Amino acid sequence: MKVILLDFNIPDIDIKKEELEKHVFFTFLVDGISRACSHQLVRHRPASYSQQSQRYVSMKKFPYVKPESLEDKYVETEMGRFSFDEVMSFLGSVYESFVETGVPKEDARFVLPNACSTRIVFTMSGRELIHFLRLRTCNRAQWEIREMAVKMLKLLREKLPEIFEKVGPVCYMTGVCPEGEKTCGRQREVVSFFENL
Template sequence: MKIIEPKVEILTPINGEEILKHLEKVGRICYKSEDKIADDSYEKFIGNIIKRGHGSIIEHFNITVKFTTDRGVSHEIVRHRIASYAQESTRYCNYNKDKFGREISVIKPVDIKENTKEYEDWIKAMMCAETSYFTLIEDGCSPQTARSVLPTCTKTEIMVTMNLREWRHFIKLRSSKAAHPDIRILAIDLLNKFKAEIPVIFDDMETED
């Protein structure tokens, strides 16, 4: 059994300046102010768009993000409607194969601390699930049947494509204190990455302490 750390990767190549210039061209059509486009006009224009809440303009650029997380968190991610998804399938992935190391991979819940009774109990439960899964496979069950004993925290990889407006919505919901702690750490990490790459779009967003 392998314990995997949750991870966020932005897969779309990002050039913040080019994205903002593209969005400015889109937004200027609303006001027929294309004549005001200058070499350095994009930051101010898009900054004002964000302040006014004119979110439809930033729908005109999509970004794909890869989340490495657990199945439970992925169920929350796919509740976001305006998005495209591609996810590791437990129907077809046979974790008894060499390419998976003949072991299942799991994500440790953030609320369970190592070297505690809770951690020991969790490890025992994961090992029991792994044993049950491989027993079913060896008994002739297909992966789609054997997966019924896999735990909610089984590691999965999910590709998510959203436009910038929807990513703002995703981060607002999933980085709040009310969010599940395991999805919250992903959302906060993603926000920090976005701020570094496209600050004008995300700098007004803050996370709760």
């Protein structure tokens, strides 16, 4: 996964920090995340997104994201024993065979999995970005979007420490975990991680 902070603007206006957050915009490019991850990202509504299309590009040897938990796993089926990589390769050939028989790429892609990797550019206001980071740097967030959010936060802290030093999951920002019985129970460890990011 590659995360790049493409651009941001800090307007030169004399207003309170909380007001300024609404007028600052950040543009990121993220490459090599799964479609499962990008689907979660685009649920954040006050933002603009441009995502690589699957309609026109050939996806025969599609790049994909492989979760660590599937690293050495095999699945036993009536057709044999398959690793995750073999399943991906099989789906790539099914896709290609459909395209060769004249099925449009925009339809053949229906056999492609959530693991397919993608590239996406997005722009968020400072306020939305902080909201996104609060939710997605939390241990409750799914690992891939969390990894992406942590990389984004790291870049932001390098460029604008005065705004982003205090940003992280809710427990880090407020001292209280709002997750109730779903808490990860590792608040001290999490706070220390974000203090030293």
